[in-house]
Amino acid sequence: MNISSAILPALVLGVFLYGVFKKVDVFAAFTEGAKENLKIAIGLLPTLVFLSLGVGTLRASGALEALSRLASPITEFLGFPAECFSLAILRPISGSGALAILENILEDCGPDSFAGRVASVLMGSTETTFYTIAVYFGATKIKKTRHALGSALAGDISAFILSALAVRLFLGR
Amino acid sequence: MIGILLFLMISVSVAYSAATGSTTAVSNAIVSCGGDAVSLAITLAGGMAVWGGIMKIAEKSGLTEKLTALLRPALKLIFRGLKKDSAALKAIAMNVSANLLGLGNAATPLGIEAMKRLEEEERPEAEATPNMVKLAVINACSAELIPTTVAVMRAKAGSAAPMEILPCVLAVSFASLVVALIAAEIGFMGKKR
Known part of the structure; x- marks a missing residue:
């Protein structure tokens, strides 16, 4: 048994135990939460269809592969799988687009391949940066966001470099 | 913006396929992409529903509140210069704990609330305050x-151990967050706070 596969079951058990202990109606609470998230997932669908069209045609035409080849000197230097380059570019711009690309990488390379693992780590440890910064400052009267975007992108770039490194370190090749 | 991006993606694909003769593959992709997106959304919907259910129990039992209280001292080190009973700091703690638990859709309204409170408490003119920048960066x-x-x-893709990436994700998220916060701090050096 490895530790990372035990974290989730332990966490779930802990939440349920605490809920029962605090006399929460776990059935009502669970179904309420599930219903909320189902609605959100369905709301995601129209955007996902549109992005799937863009990413799907880009991949089928061979342009995505050509782009990865073009960037291969940089990705090779960083020890980053070339297949994941398009994901790294699209991740800060579009969440649904990144989901569509991640699905392609997992299908093409396999989820347990080096590229599949790096793509998963990159997806799990970054956010839709541009959207987040726009939404957060959009709610205020702030005009100058100073270096908020720059700092967040510095985080994204380090995640890009570190994801390949972390996979090598923790999971081997 | 996303519309323009997609327009570019589709035009590049069509032009590239016309030049390289991969038009059959592209027309197949156009036909099947809708179905792919729907099956992806259904898979995600299932996973999201389970997580939403579990986290609702955590919320109703007061577990998320406990996490919020636990985070406040640490957050005080990042968000400096706020009053002791600052409503902004409370909203920030709630936002960060919602993020940690993967409640993305609860985290956003809480974060916007925190941003507005910061605006009330710190009264910036047209320029973001360091605390506002840090909140957005986090x-x-x-x-x-x-x-x-x-x-x-x-x-869904048939992984033998879907959760094996967990330690990597934790390490990379934490490291990139530290880099981003340091970058934010460096940007404020020598300038008016």
Whole structure:
């Protein structure tokens, strides 16, 4: 048994135990939460269809592969799988687009391949940066966001470099 | 913006396929992409529903509140110069704990609330205050404890251990968050706070 596969079951058990202990109606609470998230997932669908069209045609035409080849000197230097380059570019711009690309990488390379693992780590440890910064400052009267975007992108770039490194370190090749 | 991006993606694909003779593959992709998106959304919906259910129990039992209280001292080190009973700091703590638990859709309204409170308490003119920049940066670097969406997608693709990426995700999220916060701090050096 490895530790990372035990974290989730332990966490779930802990939440349920605490809920029962605090006399929460776990059935009502669970179904309420599930219903909320189902609605959100369905709301995601129209955007996902549109992005799937863009990413799907880009991949089928061979342009995505050509782009990865073009960037291969940089990705090779960083020890980053070339297949994941398009994901790294699209991740800060579009969440649904990144989901569509991640699905392609997992299908093409396999989820347990080096590229599949790096793509998963990159997806799990970054956010839709541009959207987040726009939404957060959009709610205020702030005009100058100073270096908020720059700092967040510095985080994204380090995640890009570190994801390949972390996979090598923790999971081997 | 996303519309322009997609327009570019589709035009590049069509032009590239016309030049390289891969038009059959592109027309197949156009026909099948809708179905692919629907099956992806259904897979994600299942995973999200389970997580939403579990986290609702955590919320109703007061577990998320406990996490919020636990985070406040640490957050005080990042968000400096706020009053002791600052409503902004409370909203920030709630926002960060929602992010940690993977409650993305609860985290955003809480974060916007925190941003507005910061604006009230710090009264910036047209320029963002350091605390506002840091709040936006933290939210732009996901700090999720359990990468459920990715795990669901890995399971669907036939992974032997969908959750094996967990230590990597934790390490990379934390490291990139630190880099982003340091970058934010460096940007304020020598300038008016």
